[in-house]
Amino acid sequence: MRWIATGLLVAMAGIFAAARALEHRHPAIGFVRAFAEAAMVGGLADWFAVTALFRHPLGLPIPHTAIIPRNKDRIGDTLASFLRENFLTARVVARRMRGLDLAGAAGRWLMRSGAGGEDAGARGGRLGAGASRLAADLLEALDxxxxxxxxxxxxxxxxxxxxxxxxxxxxxxxxxxxxxxxxxxxxxxxxxxxxxxxxxxxxxxxxxxxxxxxxxxxxxxxxxxxxxxxxxxxxxxxxxxxxxxxxxxxxxxxxxxxxxxxxxxxxxxxxxxxxxxxxxxxxxxxxxxxxxxxxxxxxxxxxxxxxxxxxAGRLGDALAQFGETLQHDRRLADTINRFARRTAVGAAADYGDGIVRLVSDTVRGWDARTVTTRLENAVGRDLQYIRINGTLVGGLVGVTIHAVVTLF
Incomplete structure (x- = not known):
């Protein structure tokens, strides 16, 4: 996308040069020159703006450029505060957990994975296989x-x-x-x-x-x-x-x-x-x-x-029966859901600060180049569209101004 945006800017420069040389031959060429000229200005302005987010344009230490590298610590703190205030407060977690039926989901999974269930061959898929391998490795690793x-x-x-x-x-x-x-x-x-x-x-x-x-x-x-x-x-x-x-x-x-x-x-x-x-x-x-x-x-x-x-044996039968019980016994399901909700809310209250501090410290531990590269890879494609749009919008504005000056 960077090559496309830069190629469009170079194309506007070429069109501007050609239109300026041929403008005396026909008045309509003036509109082409005005479009290309304004498109170059718009494209260069947006290139400067996009580049200034991540680095110094052309390596020049222009004030208020390389914004992200200079403010990476503040960005990490702000991101951590955003997570803490919007995701890891007890009130938010409780509200999100209120609508979740964890007991019902567990019951459906147990019924599918137990003996005779529709997923009995898979036995829980990756989750069950991973848990089994982990349990076996732990038992064998212990003295x-x-x-x-x-x-x-x-x-x-x-x-x-x-x-x-x-x-x-x-x-x-x-x-x-x-x-x-x-x-x-x-x-x-x-x-x-x-x-x-x-x-x-x-x-x-x-x-x-x-x-x-x-x-x-x-x-x-x-x-x-x-x-x-x-x-x-x-x-x-x-x-x-x-x-x-x-x-x-x-x-x-x-x-x-x-x-x-x-x-x-x-x-x-x-x-x-x-x-x-x-x-x-x-x-x-x-x-x-x-x-x-x-x-x-x-x-x-x-x-x-x-x-x-x-x-496939008695344990599978027992788990499938327990899953069916979770599906139909609302009192038991409500008790489990309430326990899960309280556990999640308690974890958010007790460990929320530690989680957001982990985010903040991780960002602080990155060097400026790592932060710049990761953010640019995440949003760089959309930023190049800004350059392309700036080039085209600038050209349209230039044509409009040229038309107003010429006709009036």
């Missing part, structure tokens, strides 16, 4: 021995800081209140029945060993053993089929008392805490925690390296 030790230490610290006895007591209370302890009692009764069945010979041996010689000679020891075994089997069966059996009720009362003691009795709580401390110091438990972390890390790496396979 696994140190990270595993941090995880193990964090788990141990967390468990040390939690008093387990009251938690167990409340959990047992809640289970009893909702009859979730019944399967546990049933299981204990079934286990007792199996143990009794497999150990009948021990009862027979005990009765035989304690029976007198007369009882063994008459076979009454065997009869007594059968009666005892039969009575025990009958008792266990009655406990299994009768929820109101007295022994079963006693067992439930014992569970309730144990739950209450876990929450209220200091000595029992101390014993539970001592047992917990022993468990945490046990090497087998520490090895289990470490193995748990390694298993989790391997699973995370597999998921990060092959997100399509993971998203």
């Amino acid at each position: 696994q021995e140190r990270l595993g030790g941090m995880v193990k230490g964090a788990v141990a610290t967390r468990l040390h800081g939690v008093e387990i006895a009251p938690l167990l007591g409340r959990a047992l209370d809640a289970a009893i209140a909702s009859d979730r302890h019944v399967p546990m009692l049933d299981g204990m009764i079934r286990w007792t029945s199996r143990m009794l069945l497999h150990n009948e010979h021990l009862i027979r041996d005990m009765v035989h060993a304690r029976a007198g010689g007369l009882m063994r000679w008459t076979g009454l020891d065997e009869t007594l053993a059968n009666k005892i075994i039969g009575g025990l089997h009958k008792l266990v069966d009655e406990m299994a089929y009768d929820p109101d059996h007295p022994i079963r009720r006693k067992a439930e009362e014992g569970l309730e008392r144990f739950a209450r003691d876990l929450q209220e009795k200091p000595e029992l709580r101390e014993r539970v805490e001592a047992f917990k401390a022993e468990m945490l110091e046990n090497q087998a438990f520490q090895d289990w925690v470490e193995g748990l972390w390694e298993t989790s890390r391997a699973a995370l790496l597999r998921a990060a390296r092959d997100p399509e396979r993971v998203m």
Whole structure:
């Protein structure tokens, strides 16, 4: 565009020279000379104006030229202030965020990217692939021995800081209140029945060993053993089929008392805490925690390296279902949108000054030539149109003035 504008100016100079030499031959040539003369003046004036923005015309230190290089720091400060006042104030961010449905957009994306979604093959496109690569690179870059030790230490610290006895007591209370302890009692009764069945010979041996010689000679020891075994089997069966059996009720009362003691009795709580401390110091438990972390890390790496396979399974189904929930549950969507809006407003309030200071410092750090080159590349094409328009408009003004002088 600079070549076109300069070529047009040179063409006007050539036309002016030719018209001035031939003007005596016909009066109409005077109009051509007037157009070319005024076009040269307009083109030169706009060339000076455009050039003066970025540098000294012809290298001459004319006052009020090279405006942008001389004022680059002020331009950076002004740009930063403009961004701060018009984009990064809490009021402006809140107004812009009020009309955004981020939860709905996230829900649509999850539905498309989840299992069975229309974008299931792409799994989120560049965003999902980039996030997967980043997660895999981070996991592989971290020191696994140190990270595993941090995880193990964090788990141990967390468990040390939690008093387990009251938690167990409340959990047992809640289970009893909702009859979730019944399967546990049933299981204990079934286990007792199996143990009794497999150990009948021990009862027979005990009765035989304690029976007198007369009882063994008459076979009454065997009869007594059968009666005892039969009575025990009958008792266990009655406990299994009768929820109101007295022994079963006693067992439930014992569970309730144990739950209450876990929450209220200091000595029992101390014993539970001592047992917990022993468990945490046990090497087998520490090895289990470490193995748990390694298993989790391997699973995370597999998921990060092959997100399509993971998203095609249960995780993809869960995400798609969550996306559908975001689409239809307005209360949840409003909560997420409100959280996002508050987060954005808070970030603008807390970090807005830092962002605009980054802009200002970046422009200040550029040298004058860099600023000039970047701005000229950004708007230079339109500035060359100014030169072209100046040349043509100047020519039209020149023709108009010549016509007025000639005709009137």
